[in-house]
Amino acid sequence: MAQNISVIKKKKHPTIDFAASQIKKYLKKAGLTQCIQIILDIENQSNEDTISIQPHNSGYFITGSNPRSVLFGVYRFLSELGFRWIRPGNRGEIIPDIKSIRKNIRINEKASYKYRTLCIEGATSLQHILDLIDWAAKNGMNGYFIQFDYGTHFFKRWYSHQDNPYMKPEKFDEDDARKAVEIITEEVKKRGMRLEKMGHGWTCRALGIEGEGWDPAKNSISEIPEEKRNWIAMIDGKREFFKNVPLNTNLCYSNPSVRSAIADAIVEYAEKHLEVDAIHLWLADGSNNNCECENCQKARVSDFYVQILNELDEKLTSRNISTKIVFLIYVDLLWQPEIEKIKNPDRFIIMFAPITRSYIQSFANTKPEQGIKPYIKNKLEFPKNAADNMLYLQKWQEMFNGEGVDFDYHVIWACYYDLNHFTIGNVLYRDIVYLKNMNLHGFISCQNQRVSFPTNFLMDILAKTLWNRKISFEKIVQESFSDAFGTNDSKKVIDFLRKMSLLWKPMFEPVFIPQPDEKRIAAGIKNIKTMEKLCAQFKPFVARKAKSTTGATGWSWKYLNYYLELLEVLLPAMLNYLQRTSECRQKFEQVFEFLRKNEKILHPTLDVSTYIKVLQWRVNEAEGNT
Numbered sequence: 320m321a322q323n324i325s326v327i328k329k330k331k332h333p334t335i336d337f338a339a340s341q342i343k344k345y346l347k348k349a350g351l352t353q354c355i356q357i358i359l360d361i362e363n364q365s366n367e368d369t370i371s372i373q374p375h376n377s378g379y380f381i382t383g384s385n386p387r388s389v390l391f392g393v394y395r396f397l398s399e400l401g402f403r404w405i406r407p408g409n410r411g412e413i414i415p416d417i418k419s420i421r422k423n424i425r426i427n428e429k430a431s432y433k434y435r436t437l438c439i440e441g442a443t444s445l446q447h448i449l450d451l452i453d454w455a456a457k458n459g460m461n462g463y464f465i466q467f468d469y470g471t472h473f474f475k476r477w478y479s480h481q482d483n484p485y486m487k488p489e490k491f492d493e494d495d496a497r498k499a500v501e502i503i504t505e506e507v508k509k510r511g512m513r514l515e516k517m518g519h520g521w522t523c524r525a526l527g528i529e530g531e532g533w534d535p536a537k538n539s540i541s542e543i544p545e546e547k548r549n550w551i552a553m554i555d556g557k558r559e560f561f562k563n564v565p566l567n568t569n570l571c572y573s574n575p576s577v578r579s580a581i582a583d584a585i586v587e588y589a590e591k592h593l594e595v596d597a598i599h600l601w602l603a604d605g606s607n608n609n610c611e612c613e614n615c616q617k618a619r620v621s622d623f624y625v626q627i628l629n630e631l632d633e634k635l636t637s638r639n640i641s642t643k644i645v646f647l648i649y650v651d652l653l654w655q656p657e658i659e660k661i662k663n664p665d666r667f668i669i670m671f672a673p674i675t676r677s678y679i680q681s682f683a684n685t686k687p688e689q690g691i692k693p694y695i696k697n698k699l700e701f702p703k704n705a706a707d708n709m710l711y712l713q714k715w716q717e718m719f720n721g722e723g724v725d726f727d728y729h730v731i732w733a734c735y736y737d738l739n740h741f742t743i744g745n746v747l748y749r750d751i752v753y754l755k756n757m758n759l760h761g762f763i764s765c766q767n768q769r770v771s772f773p774t775n776f777l778m779d780i781l782a783k784t785l786w787n788r789k790i791s792f793e794k795i796v797q798e799s800f801s802d803a804f805g806t807n808d809s810k811k812v813i814d815f816l817r818k819m820s821l822l823w824k825p826m827f828e829p830v831f832i833p834q835p836d837e838k839r840i841a842a843g844i845k846n847i848k849t850m851e852k853l854c855a856q857f858k859p860f861v862a863r864k865a866k867s868t869t870g871a872t873g874w875s876w877k878y879l880n881y882y883l884e885l886l887e888v889l890l891p892a893m894l895n896y897l898q899r900t901s902e903c904r905q906k907f908e909q910v911f912e913f914l915r916k917n918e919k920i921l922h923p924t925l926d927v928s929t930y931i932k933v934l935q936w937r938v939n940e941a942e943g944n945t
């Protein structure tokens with residue numbers, strides 16, 4: 320251990336031990352030989368994250384409002400010294416050479432939002448997640464959310480390599496999933512971060528069947544104990560799995576036994592999993608799939624939902640379990656309850672999940688267009704415009720004034736509508752700034768675990784804006800790109816991606832749905848020609864930098880170079896999409912082939928399988944199969 324670096328821990332906590340080991344490790348890596356004393360402490364204890372860095376005679380005080388804030392303070396101190404983590408994983412670490420440490424670092428900051436959480440989605444390996452969690456802590460994000468008990472579905476998507484013949488399928492069974500979640504939990508807890516779990520699946524547990532993902536039913540209805548078969552939602556007079564997927568099957572929520580079974584399943588889980596800070600209680604996935612029986616027709620699904628929430632709260636309270644419950648405003652549950660009220664708001668976090676919204680405009684600069692649509696069970700029409708979505712949240716907030724978060728999807732599909740990321744990045748930035756105006760206390764990014772291709776820009780926006788909503792978009796742009804590409808060359812990359820994103824705008828959203836938008840199609844075709852020229856001009860420079868630059872910055876250029884190669888097949892494919900030619904599918908096949916062939920190199924930054932899935936939507940759209 321480096322003898323010159325002494326760390327004094329004023330409070331005992333595993334996360335503060337970890338913070339101490341991190342500061343020693345990194346200062347040593349930077350070659351520091353000067354003697355320095357770092358004092359770590361907790362001050363003004365709170366669940367909200369506050370950090371303070373102040374010099375003393377022989378070093379620095381680094382304090383935080385809780386153990387993880389002390390760790391955030393350590394990483395912030397290191398970043399003041401020039402350390403950077405420009406993307407998750409070991410290809411993202413920048414270690415400066417440090418001879419001595421300057422004495423004028425003074426920082427006092429409080430995070431703008433209490434909840435800054437990443438959620439498992441897409442296809443992922445265990446290592447991808449561990450890299451992401453490590454990056455998140457280094458960039459001030461404080462929570463990780465594993466959907467389901469073991470997130471099995473997301474792991475299987477990666478380990479099976481189903482859509483890439485160039486990658487060998489790897490074994491991943493229930494045991495592996497359990498072990499993976501144990502390791503993830505350990506890493507989250509080591510950093511003092513918040514752990515959230517579950518979501519969909521309680522409806523399955525209440526029935527006594529597995530609900531770990533969207534798999535089709537194994538043995539149809541016969542999987543369910545006979546006495547529970549009438550718990551299944553009745554649709555068109557029948558009680559069966561909705562489109563044969565148990566996870567998408569709602570229950571007959573007017574039945575008190577059904578509500579109790581859901582509450583009891585959660586109590587049982589919460590008792591066994593005190594390491595989970597917040598449990599998500601969502602109903603079935605899918606939409607317009609609710610019970611039409613006589614008793615269920617008497618109230619909205621959200622009224623029955625609030626009955627479950629209240630019953631659950633009472634049961635948890637009687638067992639002295641303080642776990643937070645996150646409830647979901649999503650599809651059918653967008654419509655607020657008419658009768659029931661939440662009795663103990665402190666137990667809950669309201670989670671707004673506007674999955675049907677558009678990502679071309681932000682909450683901040685959109686006006687309502689259609690207002691709240693009528694509630695007609697199983698014939699619901701969902702709001703598209705971001706501001707229309709907010710109207711539904713406001714109705715819920717008239718009844719519930721507790722804490723809330725936006726669970727949003729910028730970084731799962733919309734991030735792939737335009738890989739230049741400036742359009743979606745600006746929407747993400749504005750949305751996060753605006754959360755406070757929506758009376759929300761944070762953000763859960765339902766996202767791919769690998770979103771650093773061609774750059775880490777979106778992840779930087781997410782972390783930096785959640786920490787400090789007063790930061791300007793331009794400051795994030797400058798920081799993100801000069802960290803990734805070096806101050807001298809970053810302007811060229813920014814100019815290129817900004818222009819490309821502007822030119823890509825006509826194609827950001829489907830052009831043939833609901834009907835062909837001739838104006839956008841014409842603009843898109845014209846812009847593709849301009850983009851091809853821009854790429855041809857920029858490519859030699861990037862290729863040279865990719866060859867001559869090493870370390871994390873070198874990887875930035877390499878990924879950008881791969882992106883320019885990808886565009887050589889992607890732009891022609893997009894052109895064929897716009898022109899709806901018969902070659903569209905074959906052109907996209909070339910794109911998929913490029914991605915599959917290079918997945919071994921690109922995978923830490925790009926979720927190839929999700930990206931291909933999103934591109935497939937465009938092919939299907941051009942072929943008229945939506």
Ligand SMILES: [Zn+2]
Binds near residue numbers: 552571572573612614
């Ligand atoms: Zn019913």
